Amino acid sequence: MRTTDMPLIRRSRLFAQVGEPDLAAMLTACFVQTLPDGAVLCRQGEKAEFLHVVLSGRVGLFGEAARDEALVEFLGPGDAFIVPAVVLDVPYLLTARLLDEGRILMWPAAAFRAQVRATGQLAYGAVLLLSGYWRTLIGQIKDLKLLSAIERLSAFLLALAPRDTGPVTVTLPGGRRLVAGRLGITPQSLSRAFAALRPLGVSGGGREVVIADPARLREFAGVRALKNT
Amino acid sequence: MRTTDMPLIRRSRLFAQVGEPDLAAMLTACFVQTLPDGAVLCRQGEKAEFLHVVLSGRVGLFGEAARDEALVEFLGPGDAFIVPAVVLDVPYLLTARLLDEGRILMWPAAAFRAQVRATGQLAYGAVLLLSGYWRTLIGQIKDLKLLSAIERLSAFLLALAPRDTGPVTVTLPGGRRLVAGRLGITPQSLSRAFAALRPLGVSGGGREVVIADPARLREFAGVRALKNT
Structure with missing residues (x-):
């Protein structure tokens, strides 16, 4: 563990309520690994061996069926996974x-x-973390x-936007195939959805997307009724 | 609160780790209500006022959009809702x-x-509860x-079945419209799905469904690959 890891560890909601000496004592059981793009951290169906806390980088949680997989959620710095499998053993x-x-903290x-x-x-921190995930x-x-x-694509893009006045550029958390999986649609449907949003000021290629007027997009999608209430 | 409520309260995972005197002290802040079918316990968009614990009866959690609603999940005795909104305020x-x-415990x-x-x-109990919900x-x-x-209908029916050898009768937790919402399909699609499962030994009307051979249904649906791993 590097000294520069501590501020990253402190970013996690999991540790928000834990005092310094307690945290230091807990972390003696842990180690930190730097791992490459594509590394599998845990695998569906296997017994939980570690709790992982993301210190840097992005992680995809994937659900797997017999002949298919789908991205369930993106995680990033501060996120801990997969607490329920570890807690319930x-x-x-x-x-x-x-x-x-x-960089991943392995516990x-x-x-x-x-x-x-x-x-x-620590339990209270886990309650806060799991509440956010719920x-x-x-x-x-x-x-x-x-x-x-x-509407799903609009809501997803708006959740990435830092403010409601445009134009804003948002970066997709993964390639378009992963985003399609997160939204529960095919890559072809995602392309059609992007095309449908073009007249509303959504443009850009690859992972950079420009929203000319987030407020207008919000209005169009009727997202307000679903997300803000 | 009736004395007969205590065994029901003890059924909740939330209190599994709390000792008797602590539990009694906590519960002085709470009261229990008997409420009729259709009573709204909390409403999307409103500030969390109570944590609710189901002592008896069934509860539906609904998500609402501008012109529509969908059942997200069924809850029953021992379930607490909605912990995250209450904890995060x-x-x-x-x-x-x-x-x-x-009968609902209001906290x-x-x-x-x-x-x-x-x-x-109590925090640890909440971790266990939220882990199950996750x-x-x-x-x-x-x-x-x-x-x-x-496949979704098959998985849902199999999750209700008490054993893997048939025939077993399962009771749907709500009417067919609610079950369709839980599965994320239209009532028409649900009817078609039930019809498609008839040759596999799934029969019955209303809320009672007979599965002639759960193991065969599991095999057919390829559910094993998704749910048991």
Whole structure:
């Protein structure tokens, strides 16, 4: 572990309530790895061996079926995965893969389980972290059930936008195939959705997307009714 | 609160780690209500006022868009909702409605927030509860992204089945319109999916469904590859 890792570790909601001496003691069980793009951190169906905390880089959580996989969610610095499999001591429901080079805190599962059970502040941090994830997953399920592909793409782009006055440039968290998976549509449907948003001021190629007027896009998509309430 | 409520309260994962005297002290802030079918317990977009714990009855969590709603998940005895909105002190993302008469423990939001922050055993209970919910939601997202309507219905029915050798009768947790919403399909698609499963030994009307051979249904749907790994 490098001294420069500590500020990164402190960024995670998981540790927000843990005091310095307690944190230092907990981290003696952990180590940090720098891993390349594409590295598999945990695999669906396998017993949970580590809790992982992203210090840098992006991670994709993938669900796998017999002949297919889909991106379930993107994670980034401060995110911990996959807390539920580790806490409940059950097999992972998802595969986690690095989407670029990243530094990952590795916390042996048994040590984390004992610690979260014994340390109220760590448990409370886990409650805050899981609460945030619950809201992300609920948002995604609502999008999948209630919004069209165009509305889903609009909502996804607007969630990436730092402000509501344009123009703003947003960077997709992964390639277009991954974004299509996150939105639960085919890459072809994603291309059609991007084309449909062009007259509304959404443009750009690759992972850079320009939104000329976020407020107008929000208005169009009727996203306000779903996301802000 | 009736004395008969205590065994029901003890059923919740939330309280599994809390000792008797602590639990009794916590519950002084709470009250229990018996409410009719259709009662709205919390409403999407409103500030979290209570944490609710289901003691009896079934609850539907609904997501609402401008002109539509969809059932996100069914809850039952032992379930607490909606922990994340209460803990983070933010508006509910979902509306909760009773699907039949029920007894509900009402815990004022500010009191629950203070308690979960101060009491490690309660926080740990919340971690266990939220971990279970995470896995339910991840399962649903994987189903929505990777399975056909017929496969989703098969997986949903199999999850209700108490054993893998048939015939078994399962009771749908709500009417067919609600089940369609839970599966993210239209009622028409649900009817077609039931018809497609008839040659595989799935029969019955209303909320009672007979599965002649669960193992055969599991084999057909290829669910094993998705759910058991």
